[in-house]
Amino acid sequence: MHCLKVFLYDFGGEIKYPENLSFGKDVEIIRIKDISTEETRKAVEKALETDQVIFVGPSHRISERFFHDPNIKYVNAREQVAWVGHNPEKIRDLIQGSIDKLRSSSKIEKKRFPIKYKSALVIGAGIAGLETARQIANSGYKVYLIEKKPFIGGLVARLDRLYPAGTPNSHVLYPLINEVVSNPNVEVLVNTEMLEADGIVGDYTVKLRTKGNVVEGKLPKKCEEVCPVVVEDKIIRKAIYYQPTYPEAYGIDFDSCNKCGNCVKVLPELTLGESEKTLHVGAIVVATGLKGYDAKRITEYGYGKYPNVFTKLEFERKFANGFIKPKSVVIVNCAGSRDKNHLPYCSRVCCMLGLKAAKLIKDTAPETEVFVNYIDMRSYGIFEEFYNTVRETYGVKFVQGRPSEILQDAEGKLVVRCEDILLGKNIEMKVDCVVLMTGFVPDKETFEKLGIYSSGAYPVEYVNSTYSIDSNPRGIFIAGSAGYPKDVAEILINAANAPGGVIEILSKDYVENKTPTAKIDSKICAENNCRICITACPYGAVHMKGEEVTVSEEVCMGCGICTATCAAGANQLEGFEEKGMLAQIGGMTKQGDIIAFMCKWSSYNAADKAGHERLTYPENVKIIRIPCTGRVSSQMILKAYESGAKAVLVAGCPPDACHYFTGNFKARKRITALKEMLKQFGIDPATLALEWIGKDESKRFVDIVTGLNGKK
Amino acid sequence: MAVKEKLKIAICRGCTCSGCDIAILDIHERLLKVIEKAEIVYAPTIMDTKTEAVEKMKDREIDVCFYHGAVRDSDNEELAKLLRKKSKIMIAFGACACFGGIFGLANTTDRKGIFEEVYKNTASTVNPEGVMPQTKYTDKKGQTVTLPEIYDSVYPLQEKVEVDYYIPLCPPIPDQIMACLDAAISGNLPPKGTILASDKTLCSECDRKRNQMRKIDKIHRPHEIPIDQEKCMLDQGLLCMGPATRAGCGTICVKANVPCRGCNGPTRMEYDQGANMLGMIATIYGIPEESLTDEDVKKVMEQIKDPLGTFYRFTLPTSILKRTRTK
Structure with a gap:
């Protein structure tokens, strides 16, 4: 059996401890004078080398500031005993529970991830990828910048101008490209895709596939002339073409190329074959940008059926390049967006893209009649001025209402039917051309390959806990519009975040994990398995590796939802193993107690606050701090009853505000189910309560436990 | 060289449906091989042996005892204790011995509840005087008869006696039984307390x-x-x-x-x-x-x-x- 050291801190006499405190000969009690001294820190660290450690004093919130080892078990004797006026004898039970828990728990090993490769892979060489690559490379690290298309520059390179001012994109793009491609730390690979990625922060193995090759500096126009494949890429071009970004060469669009070999006859250095390559990098940035929603799916708007119905990019390219000269145009904002049949969300930038298109038309051909159909104009922040300018100065007409259908009349004119909500009547607009401001969809394929969790369409970048300060170190970042639609200025600002994270990692020799993670016992959960914990994980951290279920130490946030889900006990969260939790409950519970499982993010802090406010509540309420109510298993609740508890409270974050997205909802389902079974055990289900208690709701906490105490 | 003594096996029954006895017989012709090396010394369901004979045995004379069924009355408990004393290895055989089994569902009520239901409330029962089973009855002539006492709860075997190995399932399957017998015969036994089944789900x-x-x-x-x-x-x-x-x-x-x-x-x-x-x-x-x-x-x-x-x-x-x- 391990030796155990219990440090008692009395907070300048504020915490009274029971007399004759003793827990057997294997448990040593050490009284300390001050939590904050170097001497205390060293004593605790030294004890941790050989023994298990319990620190009794103020709340975890305070104690965790001084000690950083997850193996320390804290007992909150200040906020939850002394300050609420409870008998010091209660501390004895709380310490006993902690001793029993530690004795039944395994040690949490600190995990270090060495940064083996001081290099980064940036996927996508659009404006976000370029800016990311620039900053990482300028900090002295090798960057592999890969682009699926034959040229870098992404969507911005294929646009004409940027809103709100209508600045041609060359202002932003050209200097950026030159700085990136001339940096010796950057290796640009075009026509290149990531096939698969494996590994962990500091040590990723990435497999790439490159189609064709780049013959730089040779631009025989004849290559293009001999190509028989004509491609309509918003404008008409060949399968081999030139785009004034980078590389300075002819590039082949392999999606259209029929491999006739005519161009190779002109330029024999060209190859049409493909090659694979394996890279090792320490970090990965996803800057894959966005794709437009397929306008053909909005059948009532006739895209693909009527030649003069365009999508936003098509229109901009065709109009700016002088292929079309309409006399009248309807711009349809929110085409397919905020619509549960298509894209349920708002793509955020389309309103401004609509304004930009209206301005482009009026700038170039002021006599053109322009209408904008909108549901709500979302010209947030400084863009309100842009909206006003387009409406007032340029005389663009705004019609509130979503068109119900677009038809073509006998003369080839387009008829846009809609209800003008402000006039309250149905109207028809006859125009030459319609532009659909369709929304954006993310490049899901890359997210899936990298195991990036997405809730709905876009990846979850930052909601409560994802990528927050308590996340475990992760070497995969998202930059630019890959995360959600942004405008160019926002992309450039946002893209500066990813390199910050990458550089922080690459500049270290190793990173340490912050949060203990769930572990799967492969002796119980073998090759073929139920996989239910995979469905339960809010982050996609639990996943299949080959035939085995495994937990990504990078992605796991330590909520324990999967642990409470696993029916076989194969999945255990470090520091909150079932065996330890049951031992703690058994060790601290006395007949007639109320055991309160409280989540460390919300409700536990409310209980602490009751202490700060010197409120009081029944002494028999004993609190167990848990990461999430989603970690509370039915076994733990039954154990509390078995050990003598007369009531059990499970308290977590308010609905929708769970730190781990759905832990509290899962707790609700489990507890509702358990209540039904408790009846059969002859236990009044009203003694089992599930409550949402926010961090400020100390008074509600007191009311709830007082109410539970009144139950027989 | 002395002839090696045959392994002595007992099959003891507690609160059981006897499916476990049948499960042992389900090893079919392999039983012939077993009895070449082993001798069944006590198995009330399948052969005529008396408990008195066991009582007369020396302590630890039986090599392996398969106890099947839960413990739910004083008779089960006495027998379990007797066999434990007389056996080197005690195996909780089948789900009832291991966990209480189907009989364990009686723990949703107690003796009183069961008696009320069985001797009073069922539709087919006619018991106007409310006669209930007694553990002891002395008739007018002074002759006393006794019945085992039914407990309020059903217990798994390990709550009453020390158990060496567990073979769960309802009932255990022939391959598992053979593996266990082979291990006992060869003496190649796993650590005490092992559950003789897979670790996996x-x-x-x-x-x-x-x-x-x-x-x-x-x-x-x-x-x-x-x-x-x-x-x-x-x-x-x-x-x-x-x-x-x-x-x-x-x-x-x-x-x-x-x-x-x-x-x-x-x-x-x-x-x-x-x-x-x-x-x-x-x-x-x-x-x-x-x-x-x-x-x-x-x-x-x-x-x-x-x-x-x-x-x-x-x-x-x-x-x-x-x-x-x-x-």
Whole structure:
């Protein structure tokens, strides 16, 4: 059996401890004078080398500031005993529970991830990828910048101008490209895709596939002339073409190329074959940008059926390049967006893209009649001025209402039917051309390959806990519009975040994990398995590796939802193993107690606050701090009853505000189910309560436990 | 060289349906091989031996005792203690001995409750004087007869005597029995306390296809729907105990298109098979859960007609609460 050291801190006499405190000969009690001294820190660290450690004093919130080892078990004797006026004898039970828990728990090993490769892979060489690559490379690290298309520059390179001012994109793009491609730390690979990625922060193995090759500096126009494949890429071009970004060469669009070999006859250095390559990098940035929603799916708007119905990019390219000269145009904002049949969300930038298109038309051909159909104009922040300018100065007409259908009349004119909500009547607009401001969809394929969790369409970048300060170190970042639609200025600002994270990692020799993670016992959960914990994980951290279920130490946030889900006990969260939790409950519970499982993010802090406010509540309420109510298993609740508890409270974050997205909802389902079974055990289900208690709701906490105490 | 003595085997019965006796006979012709090396010295169901004969044996004279059935009355307990004393190795044989088994469901009531039901309340009972079984009765002539005392709770074997090995399942399967007998004959025994079954979960032995997204929208009882032979039972809304149950049976029930009922008991890291299964079912019900109200969840749980009986069918006496609280 391990030796155990219990440090008692009395907070300048504020915490009274029971007399004759003793827990057997294997448990040593050490009284300390001050939590904050170097001497205390060293004593605790030294004890941790050989023994298990319990620190009794103020709340975890305070104690965790001084000690950083997850193996320390804290007992909150200040906020939850002394300050609420409870008998010091209660501390004895709380310490006993902690001793029993530690004795039944395994040690949490600190995990270090060495940064083996001081290099980064940036996927996508659009404006976000370029800016990311620039900053990482300028900090002295090798960057592999890969682009699926034959040229870098992404969507911005294929646009004409940027809103709100209508600045041609060359202002932003050209200097950026030159700085990136001339940096010796950057290796640009075009026509290149990531096939698969494996590994962990500091040590990723990435497999790439490159189609064709780049013959730089040779631009025989004849290559293009001999190509028989004509491609309509918003404008008409060949399968081999030139785009004034980078590389300075002819590039082949392999999606259209029929491999006739005519161009190779002109330029024999060209190859049409493909090659694979394996890279090792320490970090990965996803800057894959966005794709437009397929306008053909909005059948009532006739895209693909009527030649003069365009999508936003098509229109901009065709109009700016002088292929079309309409006399009248309807711009349809929110085409397919905020619509549960298509894209349920708002793509955020389309309103401004609509304004930009209206301005482009009026700038170039002021006599053109322009209408904008909108549901709500979302010209947030400084863009309100842009909206006003387009409406007032340029005389663009705004019609509130979503068109119900677009038809073509006998003369080839387009008829846009809609209800003008402000006039309250149905109207028809006859125009030459319609532009659909369709929304954006993310490049899901890359997210899936990298195991990036997405809730709905876009990846979850930052909601409560994802990528927050308590996340475990992760070497995969998202930059630019890959995360959600942004405008160019926002992309450039946002893209500066990813390199910050990458550089922080690459500049270290190793990173340490912050949060203990769930572990799967492969002796119980073998090759073929139920996989239910995979469905339960809010982050996609639990996943299949080959035939085995495994937990990504990078992605796991330590909520324990999967642990409470696993029916076989194969999945255990470090520091909150079932065996330890049951031992703690058994060790601290006395007949007639109320055991309160409280989540460390919300409700536990409310209980602490009751202490700060010197409120009081029944002494028999004993609190167990848990990461999430989603970690509370039915076994733990039954154990509390078995050990003598007369009531059990499970308290977590308010609905929708769970730190781990759905832990509290899962707790609700489990507890509702358990209540039904408790009846059969002859236990009044009203003694089992599930409550949402926010961090400020100390008074509600007191009311709830007082109410539970009144139950027989 | 002296002829090596045959291994002495006893098959002892507690509160049992005797299916375990039959399970031993189900090793069929392999029994002939066993009795070349072993001799059955006590097995009341299949041969004429008396308990008195065991009492006369020396302590630890029997090499291996297979005790099947739960302990629910004083007779079971006495016999278990006697056999324990006379045997070198005591094996809890079958789900009842290991966990209390089906009989363990009697822990939802107590002796009084059972007697009331059986001797008074059932439709076919006529007992106007309310005569109840007594442990002791002396007639007018002064002759005394006794009956064993029925306990309020059903116990697994290990609550009453020390157990060396466990063979769960209801009943154990022939291969498992042979493996155990072979080990006993060869003397090549695993560490004491071992459960002679797989460490893995039943799902690891099951080759049914599972959905990527594990969820249940509606719970069915097996007779209510045509059961797809290829698909995971849970994905069809059937309460298959596989994820909460130890492997080792070869999924015989599931292969017969019947959901697992959990007779092989929990894994070594599971402390309460029923609670775990209930928690898991509740977790995967109706994902995404944000849209569910308390009422919705309650409605699902109401679809499970008897959660305690379903999830603790074989393990109530070894569960955390062990029994229903009675007044």
